[in-house]
Amino acid sequence: MEQNFYYSQNSLGIFKRCPKMFEYIYKDGISGKEMDPKLKKRIEAGTNFHILAERYFNGMKDYFYIKDGELLEWMAVLEEKYPEDIDCRSEFEIRQNKDGIKLMAKYDLVVIDNDKIKIVDFKTNKNPYNLEVMEEHIQTKVYMYLLGENLKKMFPKIKIEDISMEYFQLNYPENQILIKYTEKKHEINKKILGELIGEINKNKKYLHLKNNGTCVKCGFESFCKGEAKKT
Numbered sequence: 001m002e003q004n005f006y007y008s009q010n011s012l013g014i015f016k017r018c019p020k021m022f023e024y025i026y027k028d029g030i031s032g033k034e035m036d037p038k039l040k041k042r043i044e045a046g047t048n049f050h051i052l053a054e055r056y057f058n059g060m061k062d063y064f065y066i067k068d069g070e071l072l073e074w075m076a077v078l079e080e081k082y083p084e085d086i087d088c089r090s091e092f093e094i095r096q097n098k099d100g101i102k103l104m105a106k107y108d109l110v111v112i113d114n115d116k117i118k119i120v121d122f123k124t125n126k127n128p129y130n131l132e133v134m135e136e137h138i139q140t141k142v143y144m145y146l147l148g149e150n151l152k153k154m155f156p157k158i159k160i161e162d163i164s165m166e167y168f169q170l171n172y173p174e175n176q177i178l179i180k181y182t183e184k185k186h187e188i189n190k191k192i193l194g195e196l197i198g199e200i201n202k203n204k205k206y207l208h209l210k211n212n213g214t215c216v217k218c219g220f221e222s223f224c225k226g227e228a229k230k231t
């Protein structure tokens, strides 16, 4: 891994899914087989939405040229929920390298409302999320921990207990996934993330997972089969 590599919710999520997959992507720098075209299209649609949303919050509501109905619908949902003049930071980035936790996050949106601060993550997926599942998600832990840890120098008047995080699903705006933060959760997250990063740092090579359901959709099966034959 490059020296200036910072862990992110993506890379930690991949390590949790399969350490071997993490090794292929982040240590060996190789990618798996070609992505399924449908999935690729969904990812592109999500990326396009994020670009438009960033422009919107930076005063550039200039998407008159867009013909894609779904994209326009998502923008209408966004505009209704978050007016363009709210106090916010779009594509807001935090990096830190302390206590063995070298970590970064780029937030879709951070909304400041007096002494409260809310992280908003936009999701364009097809299925509705579940609050309990998302509370335990690595993205939630990374995003809330990093903001909590760096809160004093960025927003000195705001306390950890005033942080919340919302997964705003453009296809399910009524399905509110709002997670509150506390000092206790912060300490737990710090421990979890420190241990996870410590585990990755101390390993040079990872074992294969065998007969795991993750392998079916992975894209690296041929690499793993090849390596298994060598051993």
Ligand code: SF4
Pocket: 018, 019, 020, 021, 208, 209, 210, 212, 214, 215, 216, 218, 219, 220, 221, 224
């Ligand atoms: S094929 Fe299985 S073991 Fe190999 S990288 Fe993918 S998930 Fe991991």
